[in-house]
Amino acid sequence: MKKRACLVVVTVLCACLTARAQVLVTLDHYFNHETHKNASGQPERFHYLWEEKAQTGFSIFGDAFIKQGAVLNSLEEAPTVSNLAGSKIYIIVDPDSRKENPQPNYIDTAHIDAIAKWVKAGGVLLLMANDSANVELPHFNELAARFGMHFNNDIANHVIDDHHFEDGAISTEDNAIFATAKKIFMKDACSIGLSGKAKAALKNSAGAVIIAKAKYGKGFVLAVGDPWLYNEYVNGRLPAGFENDKAANDIAAYLLKKVKK
Secondary structure, X not given: OHHHHHHHHHHHHHHHHHHHHOXXXXXXXXXXXXXXXXXXXXXXXXXXXXXXXXXXOOHHHHHHHHHOOOEEXXXXXXXXXXXXXXXXXXXXXXXXXXXXXXXXXXXXXXXXXXXXXXXXXXXXXXXXXXXXXXXXXXXXXXXXXXXXXXXXXXXXXOOOOOOOHHXXXXXXXXXXXXXXXXXXXXXXXXXXXXXXXXXXEEEOOOOOEEEEEEEEXXXXXXXXXXXXXXXXXXXXXXXXXXXXXXXXXXHHHHHHHHOOO
């Protein structure tokens, strides 16, 4: 009888520890909120969604987190200290300009203060920009500046067409972030300027910073000049030799390791 009781206690304890160990990874849907018309002519959300399996979706990147034990979440509202509290990783990708959304939600001081407070307390923030023609940089940079980063109004790794994939190649061999990927493809990214405690995490062949990192309080920030891990470029249509699929797993693992247990 005692053995059975002990077994029940151990089982419950293991279940509780497993639940507590799961990391909630939250993807912003407020600053990036793009819509298009579906087959019925009705507007629907698309672009960088966890559940979106089309080329524009983040389903493969999301699976990289799930495979490593994380739980996915999406935040449709403006970030606050309260609604970020349960999240360990928060991802903001390609905030809307008026070109993409007639009524974009711009990042303002209140949002920046809330996000910075959350990071300082131990949150892990991933910022993914784009080339300036396809992202709202001015307000995004106000957030990035809090962590010593600036997305430049330029185009790094410009790729003309599918005959010039090598123009988007970046070596990631022996890079601390990429444990398995040796070569990635990232096209038409913006470079990143650094100040304060921010450091370069990856440079392209021309020496431009493409990925930057910074410690902030108990937390951590990673910034990338492009949202390059959406399905189209997670080896959906890349030539052999590019390892964006491995890179997705590497980025997920790297961010999860930065989460304070």
